[in-house]
Amino acid sequence: MGWMxxxxxxRLLATAAAVLAGLLLWLTIAWQPELPEAPLPRAAAPSGGxxxxxxxxxxxxxxxxxxxxxLIYFGYTYCPDVCPTSLAATSEGLKRLRPxxxxxxxxxxxxxxxxxxxxxxxxxxxxxxxxxIVGVTGKPEELASIARRYGAFYARQAVATAxxxxxxxxxxxxxxxxxxxxxxxxIGHATPPDEVVTIIxxxxxxx
Amino acid sequence: xxxxxxxxxxxxLSAGAWAGAADQITVQEPYVRLxxxxxxxxxxxxxxxxxxxxxxxxxxxxxxASKVTELHNHINDNGVMKMRPVAAVxxxxxxxxxLKPGSLHVMLIDLKAPLKEGDSxxxxxxxxxxxxxxxxxxxxxxxxAVAMPPMQHQGHKH
Numbered sequence: 082m083g084w085m086x087x088x089x090x091x092r093l094l095a096t097a098a099a100v101l102a103g104l105l106l107w108l109t110i111a112w113q114p115e116l117p118e119a120p121l122p123r124a125a126a127p128s129g130g131x132x133x134x135x136x137x138x139x140x141x142x143x144x145x146x147x148x149x150x151x152l153i154y155f156g157y158t159y160c161p162d163v164c165p166t167s168l169a170a171t172s173e174g175l176k177r178l179r180p181x182x183x184x185x186x187x188x189x190x191x192x193x194x195x196x197x198x199x200x201x202x203x204x205x206x207x208x209x210x211x212x213x214i215v216g217v218t219g220k221p222e223e224l225a226s227i228a229r230r231y232g233a234f235y236a237r238q239a240v241a242t243a244x245x246x247x248x249x250x251x252x253x254x255x256x257x258x259x260x261x262x263x264x265x266x267x268i269g270h271a272t273p274p275d276e277v278v279t280i281i282x283x284x285x286x287x288x
Numbered sequence: 289x290x291x292x293x294x295x296x297x298x299x300x301l302s303a304g305a306w307a308g309a310a311d312q313i314t315v316q317e318p319y320v321r322l323x324x325x326x327x328x329x330x331x332x333x334x335x336x337x338x339x340x341x342x343x344x345x346x347x348x349x350x351x352x353a354s355k356v357t358e359l360h361n362h363i364n365d366n367g368v369m370k371m372r373p374v375a376a377v378x379x380x381x382x383x384x385x386x387l388k389p390g391s392l393h394v395m396l397i398d399l400k401a402p403l404k405e406g407d408s409x410x411x412x413x414x415x416x417x418x419x420x421x422x423x424x425x426x427x428x429x430x431x432x433a434v435a436m437p438p439m440q441h442q443g444h445k446h
Contacts, residue, residue, distance in 0.1 A: 161329040161397070162362065163369040165321060166389035169430035176431070202326055209324040210430065234368055253369045270369060271390045274434060 127232030129256065129264025134191065134217035134227075137204035141189070141217050144262065150284050151187045151258040152268070155233040157194035157249050158206040165210075166271050167253050172211035174277025183213075185260075185285055192218040193228065193235045194249050231256050231264065259288050308419030312340030313379060318425040320409050321389065321433055323399065329354070330403070332394040332411055332425050333387045333433075338379040345416040346377040346385070351425075353409045354396035361392050371395075376416070389433070403427045 131143045143151065152171065156164035168190070175183065190207040192198035195218045198206075203216025218224065228235060235251035253270035257280075265288075268280055318334035332351070338344055349357050359377055363370040377392055379385040387393045394411065403409065407427040414420040 158324065158326065159328060161327075161395055162331045162360070162371055162389060162393060165324065165327075165330075165430055169321075169389070169434045173431045173434045205325045206327070236368075238370070240372075248371060250365075250368050250370045252367045254367070270364070270367075 127264060128230055129258060129262075130230050131262060132223070132227045134219040134223070135200050136215055136217045137200040141215055143189075143258070146187045146258070147262060148260050149185050149187045150260060150281065150288065151189065153189045153191060153231065153256040153258060154253075155191045155193050155228055155231070155235065155251060156253070157192045157251075158198050158202055159194065159245075160249070163251070163253050163270070167255065168210040168214075170271050170274055171255055171268065171277055172214065173274035174272075174281065175211055175213065177274055177278050178281065182282065182285060186281060188214045190214050190216045191224070191227070192216065193224050193233075193251060195219065195221060195224065197245065232267075257284055259284070261288075309340070309342075309344040309415035309417045310413075310419035310421040312342070313338055313344060313413075313415070313421070315413070315421070315423045318411060318423045319428045319433060320396065320403060320425045322405050322427050322429045323403060325402070328399065329395060329397045330399065331360075331389065332396060332409070333389060334423070334425070336377070336379050336385045336387070336413075338381055338383055338385075341381050343381050344379045346379065346413055347375075347416055348414040349394040350412040350414070351396060351409050353399060353401070353403060355398035355400060356395075358395045358397060359392070360395040362390055405429050
């Protein structure tokens with residue numbers, strides 16, 4: 082009995098020695114100590130995320146766009162030049178996609194001016210640029226929360242000559258949401274149509 | 289009215305070559321961007337070429353299709369796009385001012401009636417020496433304007 086125990090102990094010791102030797106070898110060869118690095122303070126990346134907003138034909142849930150690349154633009158229909166510039170370039174890009182590519186892409190126009198933009202008005206406006214763009218809006222607090230999550234910004238500014246006395250300054254990037262609902266990135270303001278095509282194709286290839 | 293302008297041009301002619309700013313400015317491919325339905329405003333764009341030796345300022349634009357006409361610019365403030373009226377657009381001697389979407393432009397605010405594709409809007413441009421000129425700006429669909437920006441079809445880059 083005692084002999085058997087001694088044998089097991091010996092074997093255990095040998096195994097332990099082998100493991101330690103291996104570890105030592107690995108340490109000398111592979112271990113590269115990382116220099117301690119003070120983490121730089123960084124603004125939290127926008128997380129994006131799902132939302133439900135109102136369109137002319139009822140509520141639109143971002144989750145229903147799963148499986149497609151979804152572009153999201155924040156603007157408003159009284160927007161005199163910024164939105165038309167960006168929307169015209171993006172929709173022209175969409176029109177240049179091959180049909181099988183276009184089938185995998187959706188686009189939402191989110192109005193941050195619900196006071197003036199009724200869903201019906203939004204529909205007409207969005208479809209003027211591209212028949213596939215869905216115009217949506219919601220309550221001010223919902224819109225504020227969505228914009229914050231996506232990294233978009235907007236603010237009302239009084240301008241006497243503007244319709245109803247105000248314009249809305251806003252960021253003019255188009256956000257790209259992946260087929261799984263994750264925020265992938267953004268397309269800059271007024272990116273020319275050909276570049277829009279290239280960017281969309283790259284995202285389609287990756288996803 | 290017609291008589292007055294005839295008389296005026298006659299006076300100008302008789303005064304010899306009155307080289308006003310309007311004469312030294314060439315306006316290239318002026319167009320008005322077709323506004324989306326119900327949109328209360330739209331922009332007019334063009335390239336103003338100064339063939340003269342003196343800097344010229346465009347001070348005012350006018351048109352009969354909208355209640356208000358203003359010179360505007362875009363300001364990109366850290367990614368936030370702001371559109372604000374400007375007092376003047378400078379056209380340097382032998383230089384040019386490019387009025388294009390997302391940049392300097394003429395704003396047509398409060399359209400009296402919706403403009404249609406193919407319509408033409410007379411734009412009167414007034415310069416800092418009191419001279420002015422009127423150009424016909426065609427109404428163009430935004431996608432077409434993006435697809436074929438003025439100036440780009442002068443050479444094939446393919």
